Amino acid sequence: MISASHLCKQYGNHRACSDISFEVFPGEVTALLGPNGAGKSTLLKMLAGVLRPSSGSVSITSHDIGTEPLAARRHTGCVFENAPLYGDLTVGEHLAFVAGMYGYSGEKLRSAISRTLAVCCLDSVSDAPVRTLSRGFRQRAGLALALVHDPDVLILDEPTSGLDPVQLAEFRSIVGSISSGKTILLSTHSMGEVESLCGRILMLSQGKLVGQGTIAELCRQTGAADIGEAFIRIVREQSGEIFIDGR
Amino acid sequence: MDARHAELKTLFGKECRHLFRSPLALISVLFFLLGCGIPHYFPLGTVTTDSFSFTRYLSRIPFVAILLFPVLTMGLWTNERRGGTDAILFSMPVSDLLIVSGKFTAVFALYLSMLLLSLPVAFTLPVYPGTGILLCSYSSLMLYGALSLSAGLLVSVSSPNQAVAFLVTAVLLLAFNTIQLLPGATALPAAASFLCSRLSFAWHFETASRGILDSRDILFFILPTAACLGLSSVLLGRRRYRS
Numbered sequence: 001m002i003s004a005s006h007l008c009k010q011y012g013n014h015r016a017c018s019d020i021s022f023e024v025f026p027g028e029v030t031a032l033l034g035p036n037g038a039g040k041s042t043l044l045k046m047l048a049g050v051l052r053p054s055s056g057s058v059s060i061t062s063h064d065i066g067t068e069p070l071a072a073r074r075h076t077g078c079v080f081e082n083a084p085l086y087g088d089l090t091v092g093e094h095l096a097f098v099a100g101m102y103g104y105s106g107e108k109l110r111s112a113i114s115r116t117l118a119v120c121c122l123d124s125v126s127d128a129p130v131r132t133l134s135r136g137f138r139q140r141a142g143l144a145l146a147l148v149h150d151p152d153v154l155i156l157d158e159p160t161s162g163l164d165p166v167q168l169a170e171f172r173s174i175v176g177s178i179s180s181g182k183t184i185l186l187s188t189h190s191m192g193e194v195e196s197l198c199g200r201i202l203m204l205s206q207g208k209l210v211g212q213g214t215i216a217e218l219c220r221q222t223g224a225a226d227i228g229e230a231f232i233r234i235v236r237e238q239s240g241e242i243f244i245d246g247r
Numbered sequence: 248m249d250a251r252h253a254e255l256k257t258l259f260g261k262e263c264r265h266l267f268r269s270p271l272a273l274i275s276v277l278f279f280l281l282g283c284g285i286p287h288y289f290p291l292g293t294v295t296t297d298s299f300s301f302t303r304y305l306s307r308i309p310f311v312a313i314l315l316f317p318v319l320t321m322g323l324w325t326n327e328r329r330g331g332t333d334a335i336l337f338s339m340p341v342s343d344l345l346i347v348s349g350k351f352t353a354v355f356a357l358y359l360s361m362l363l364l365s366l367p368v369a370f371t372l373p374v375y376p377g378t379g380i381l382l383c384s385y386s387s388l389m390l391y392g393a394l395s396l397s398a399g400l401l402v403s404v405s406s407p408n409q410a411v412a413f414l415v416t417a418v419l420l421l422a423f424n425t426i427q428l429l430p431g432a433t434a435l436p437a438a439a440s441f442l443c444s445r446l447s448f449a450w451h452f453e454t455a456s457r458g459i460l461d462s463r464d465i466l467f468f469i470l471p472t473a474a475c476l477g478l479s480s481v482l483l484g485r486r487r488y489r490s
Contacts, residue, residue: 051487070342071340073339078334081331086265086330088269098339100256
């Protein structure tokens with residue numbers, strides 16, 4: 001479970017995130033929507049323990065990320081924007097490195113790697129250096145790194161950006177297959193992805209949480225025909241400082 | 248094995264793969280060996296085997312290091328930041344000190360391999376320098392490397408880019424390699440002259456070149472090394488507030 005309470009992030013005079021509170025429960029795939037610059041990546045980095053909040057708190061599976069950062073990070077798997085990877089390492093070496101850092105060794109490590117390679121359909125490229133992979137394989141390798149230690153919480157920051165329709169379908173199918181029992185927060189610009197994968201939605205605009213709820217709830221509140229239209233209406237209304245709470 | 252040792256070993260392995268696979272490792276080793284050796288073997292443009300001196304050979308290492316160490320350390324953290332891979336490290340359940348230690352041990356291992364490759368020089372000299380001198384000289388060079396590389400890592404963590412990291416590290420090493428010359432070049436108060444000589448690397452190498460390893464020299468290298476590594480981890484922690 002992810003629990004964020006009154007999260008704020010300030011860069012000098014710029015407030016990237018302002019008083020954000022929400023919860024994401026196990027077994028849920030929750031979408032994080034917002035226009036570019038809304039503060040999505042900042043929020044996700046704070047949840048992943050990469051960035052410290054200026055104020056507020058985050059709890060991952062009951063571990064407060066401020067007071068028990070290592071325990072919280074142990075339960076979290078992350079795919080960061082553009083899936084940063086070490087170009088000179090192979091996919092297998094990446095997985096061995098990450099699994100090793102989460103305390104895996106010997107047979108347990110080998111079995112975690114082979115399981116993850118199979119889940120992410122990366123067997124054919126496990127010995128290839130990451131710099132030689134196509135974008136689709138790189139994104140999958142990024143997801144594999146997040147999954148290799150079987151985390152309870154997955155934080156995915158635009159994991160499908162730049163993928164072609166075939167790669168997109170494959171990626172969605174992988175996320176769908178691993179979602180059972182896990183808490184997944186997925187940042188995306190694709191409304192199709194939201195409709196096919198996500199049960200709940202969080203909407204960010206100008207660093208503020210401007211809406212949350214199911215697709216049906218958000219559509220009903222805004223009078224929109226679909227989630228794409230609801231998103232646009234909520235973001236526009238935010239410019240007029242109107243807050244919509246979907247709960 | 249203790250969990251932290253296992254994590255350090257994993258991080259060390261990843262950093263070593265990264266370092267030793269890049270052309271930088273081979274070029275650095277060649278630069279190190281040739282940089283120390285060529286002026287030694289060809290001091291006046293001709294081979295003068297009679298003038299071989301092991302101490303003189305080793306005394307060139309700190310000056311070669313002024314260029315070499317900044318090259319090795321400048322990308323240690325700036326490359327992670329540029330490629331976005333720092334987020335991978337920051338999201339792992341390990342302390343910032345362990346991340347710093349993993350990077351430091353890998354680059355130190357590369358330096359040790361260079362020292363190891365320079366050992367045959369001692370055994371091919373017409374006059375064997377003596378086991379005591381050999382052990383003490385190499386020990387002090389190891390300590391010198393540890394301090395210089397940890398300082399380079401600290402600069403890399405705190406620099407905005409590689410060029411700045413290279414320049415700052417090179418200037419720092421140049422300063423500590425030549426500071427003992429300052430009292431001779433300009434009139435300084437006695438206390439300042441004393442400080443200049445005590446702060447210089449050359450002064451702390453001198454006893455080792457005579458086959459004596461002084462505990463004060465060991466502390467001179469070890470304490471700032473630990474301070475640089477500690478400070479690097481503190482700065483990394485502060486990056487979590489800013490990045």
